[in-house]
Amino acid sequence: MSRSLVSKNSKSVSNVKPADVRPEKNDCPQLKLAPRDRIVSTACELFRQHGIRGIGVDAIAEAADTNKMTLYRHFGSKDDLIxxxxxxxxxxxxxxxxxxxxxxxxxxxxxxxxxxxxxxxxxxxxxxxxxxxxxxxxxxxxxxxxxxxxxxxxxxxxxxxxxxxxxxxxxxxxxxxxxxxxxxxxxxxxxxxxxxxxxxxxxxxxxxxxxxxxxxxxxxx
Amino acid sequence: MSRSLVSKNSKSVSNVKPADVRPEKNDCPQLKLAPRDRIVSTACELFRQHGIRGIGVDAIAEAADTNKMTLYRHFGSKDDLIxxxxxxxxxxxxxxxxxxxxxxxxxxxxxxxxxxxxxxxxxxxxxxxxxxxxxxxxxxxxxxxxxxxxxxxxxxxxxxxxxxxxxxxxxxxxxxxxxxxxxxxxxxxxxxxxxxxxxxxxxxxxxxxxxxxxxxxxxxx
DNA sequence: CATGGGTGTGACCGGTCGGTAACTATACGG
DNA sequence: CCGTATAGTTACCGACCGGTCACACCCATG
The missing domain is CATH 1.10.357.10 (Tetracycline Repressor, domain 2)
Structure with missing residues (x-):
C-alpha cells in the first residue's frame, strides 16, 4: 500500500492563459505609450506576478494591448524581452x-x-x-x-x-x-x-x- | 529605427528534454531503492538543477530509471511530487x-x-x-x-x-x-x-x- | 502452478509553448 | 497623394507539456 495516491488533475503548475490576463489589460492604460514600452512595462508586471516561466509571450502581448507579432518585431525572442x-x-x-x-x-x-x-x-x-x-x-x-x-x-x-x-x-x-x-x-x-x-x-x-x-x-x- | 531587433531562436527558456538528462541516470545508481524513493530523490536533484518548472515529469521518471506511469501511480500529479x-x-x-x-x-x-x-x-x-x-x-x-x-x-x-x-x-x-x-x-x-x-x-x-x-x-x- | 500486485512500454490526448509567414490596416512625412 | 514604416490579424508550425490508457511483464506468495 503506497502513500499519496490522491489529488489528480491539479494543473496548477501550468502557465497562465491569455484569457486570465485580459481583464487587467486596462488596469494601467498607459495612455498609448509606444507599443515597445507598453510591452516592457507589462512584461515586468506579469513576470513579477506569475514568474518568467509562468507567463507566455502571447499573454504578455495581449495584456500590453498589442499582439505577438509586434512583440517579436521589437524583441527577437522571449529571452531578449526578459x-x-x-x-x-x-x-x-x-x-x-x-x-x-x-x-x-x-x-x-x-x-x-x-x-x-x-x-x-x-x-x-x-x-x-x-x-x-x-x-x-x-x-x-x-x-x-x-x-x-x-x-x-x-x-x-x-x-x-x-x-x-x-x-x-x-x-x-x-x-x-x-x-x-x-x-x-x-x-x-x-x-x-x-x-x-x-x-x-x-x-x-x-x-x-x-x-x-x-x-x-x-x-x- | 527601433532597438534590439536581433538574436532569434534562442529557446533557452524551454524545458529540459529527457535526452539531456539521460546521461546522468547512472550518476547515482541508488542501488535499487524502491521506485518511489528513487523518484523522490531524483526529482529533488533535478528540481534543484533545473527548477521546478524547468524539468518535466517524463525526464524525472527517466532519470530515476523508471517511467512516467510508475511515477503517476505513486504521485497523483506533478504538484504532489513537488x-x-x-x-x-x-x-x-x-x-x-x-x-x-x-x-x-x-x-x-x-x-x-x-x-x-x-x-x-x-x-x-x-x-x-x-x-x-x-x-x-x-x-x-x-x-x-x-x-x-x-x-x-x-x-x-x-x-x-x-x-x-x-x-x-x-x-x-x-x-x-x-x-x-x-x-x-x-x-x-x-x-x-x-x-x-x-x-x-x-x-x-x-x-x-x-x-x-x-x-x-x-x-x- | 496459479494469481495478483507492482512495474515497464508505447501510444495517445488536449492544450500550450515559443516562434514565423503572409497579408491587411493605419499613420505620417515628403 | 503617394510611399514607407509601423502595427494588427489570422493562421500555422513543430515541440513539449501534464496526464491517461491498455496491455505485457516480472516475481513473490498462496
Whole structure:
C-alpha cells in the first residue's frame, strides 16, 4: 500500500492563459505609450506576478494591448524581452539611488538610514521580492543572457551601498555593506516563503542594529 | 529605427528534454531503492538543477530509471511530487538540527556557532540555494499546496533557531534569530544572483559579528 | 502452478509553448 | 497623394507539456 495516491488533475503548475490576463489589460492604460514600452512595462508586471516561466509571450502581448507579432518585431525572442525588462528594472533602481543622494546631500548617515527605511517600505509594499534576484533563481540555465544583466545590476548595487558605508565612516564598510545586502535579499525571499509575519518583520530593526554595532568603536571585546 | 531587433531562436527558456538528462541516470545508481524513493530523490536533484518548472515529469521518471506511469501511480500529479520532495528536504533539515544538538549537548553557544559554520559550509558546497525558498520564489500561484509545506518548514526552522538563541542567553533572541535567518536566506539567493564573490562571501563574518554584537550587554550607546 | 500486485512500454490526448509567414490596416512625412 | 514604416490579424508550425490508457511483464506468495 503506497502513500499519496490522491489529488489528480491539479494543473496548477501550468502557465497562465491569455484569457486570465485580459481583464487587467486596462488596469494601467498607459495612455498609448509606444507599443515597445507598453510591452516592457507589462512584461515586468506579469513576470513579477506569475514568474518568467509562468507567463507566455502571447499573454504578455495581449495584456500590453498589442499582439505577438509586434512583440517579436521589437524583441527577437522571449529571452531578449526578459533581459530588457531586467535592464528596465535596473534603471529604476539606479534612479532610486540618485534620488536618495539628492534627498540627503552631504549627510551619508542620513542617506544610509534613508536607504534602510526605503528598503523596508518597499518590502512592505510589494509581495514579490526583487525581480532581478527572482529571475536569478528562476533561470537556472547557465549562460542565459539574463545572468549578465543580473550580475551587472547586483554589482552596481553593492558598489553604491559599500561606497555609502565608507562615506559614513563606519568600521569595516565592506562587511556592513554585505551584511545589509544579505539582510535585504534575505528579507525579500523570506517574505515570499514565510509570509510577512516571518523574519522579514524585523528587517528594519535588524538593519539598524547592524549599523549601530558597526558605528561602535569595536564590537569585539 | 527601433532597438534590439536581433538574436532569434534562442529557446533557452524551454524545458529540459529527457535526452539531456539521460546521461546522468547512472550518476547515482541508488542501488535499487524502491521506485518511489528513487523518484523522490531524483526529482529533488533535478528540481534543484533545473527548477521546478524547468524539468518535466517524463525526464524525472527517466532519470530515476523508471517511467512516467510508475511515477503517476505513486504521485497523483506533478504538484504532489513537488510537495513530497519538499517534505523530503524538510526532514533532512530536521535531521541536521538533531545532529547539531547531539554534537554540542549542553553548550548552546557552541551549537549556535556550529549552526553558522554548517550553514557557511552548505553555502560553499552547493550552488543552488535553499530548495524550499527557491520553490517559494518559483511557484507564484497562490493556493499551491507546496506553499503550506514551505511555510511549515520555515516556521519550524525559525522556532528552532530562536530557541537556540534564547538558550544562549542572548539579549533579544528573536531579533538575533531573525537576523541570522535573513543573513542565511540572503546569502543563498545572493550567491545565485551575484556569484560566490558577492556579499555571500562575508556570510560567516556577518553572522559572527551579529552574534557578538548581541552578546554585548547592549549595542545601543 | 496459479494469481495478483507492482512495474515497464508505447501510444495517445488536449492544450500550450515559443516562434514565423503572409497579408491587411493605419499613420505620417515628403 | 503617394510611399514607407509601423502595427494588427489570422493562421500555422513543430515541440513539449501534464496526464491517461491498455496491455505485457516480472516475481513473490498462496
Amino acid at each position: 533581459c530588457e525588462t531586467l535592464r528596465f528594472k535596473s534603471e529604476q533602481a539606479s534612479a532610486f539611488w540618485d534620488e536618495l543622494e539628492a534627498q540627503h546631500p552631504n549627510d551619508p548617515l542620513a542617506r544610509l538610514h534613508g536607504w534602510v527605511k526605503a528598503r523596508a517600505q518597499c518590502l512592505a509594499d510589494n509581495q514579490y521580492g526583487c525581480d532581478l534576484a527572482n529571475a536569478a533563481v528562476e533561470l537556472k540555465e547557465q549562460g542565459h543572457p539574463a545572468h549578465a544583466v543580473i550580475e551587472t545590476f547586483k554589482l552596481a548595487q553593492r558598489r553604491r551601498l559599500e561606497a555609502l558605508c565608507r562615506d559614513v565612516g563606519v568600521s569595516e564598510p565592506e562587511l556592513l555593506s554585505d551584511t545589509l545586502s544579505m539582510l535585504m535579499e534575505g528579507a525579500q525571499v523570506s517574505k515570499l516563503a514565510t509570509g510577512s509575519e516571518g523574519p522579514s518583520m524585523r528587517f528594519l530593526r535588524a538593519c539598524e542594529a547592524a549599523i549601530a554595532s558597526f558605528c561602535q568603536p569595536a564590537a569585539t571585546p | 510537495c513530497e520532495t519538499l517534505r523530503f528536504k524538510s526532514e533532512q533539515a530536521s535531521a541536521f538540527w538533531d545532529e547539531l544538538e547531539a554534537q554540542h549537548p549542553n553548550d548552546p553557544l557552541a551549537r549556535l556557532h556550529g549552526w553558522v559554520k554548517a550553514r557557511a559550509q552548505c553555502l560553499a558546497d552547493n550552488q543552488y540555494g535553499c530548495d524550499l525558498a527557491n520553490a517559494a520564489v518559483e511557484l507564484k500561484e497562490q493556493g499551491h499546496p507546496a506553499h503550506a509545506v514551505i511555510e511549515t518548514f520555515k516556521l519550524a526552522q525559525r522556532r528552532r533557531l530562536e530557541a537556540l538563541c534564547r538558550d544562549v542567553g542572548v539579549s533579544e533572541p528573536e531579533l538575533l534569530s531573525d537576523t541570522l535567518s535573513m543573513l542565511m536566506e540572503g546569502a543563498q539567493v545572493s550567491k545565485l544572483a551575484t556569484g560566490s564573490e558577492g556579499p555571500s562571501m562575508r556570510f560567516l563574518r556577518a553572522c559572527e559579528a551579529a552574534i557578538a554584537s548581541f552578546c554585548q550587554p547592549a549595542a545601543t550607546p
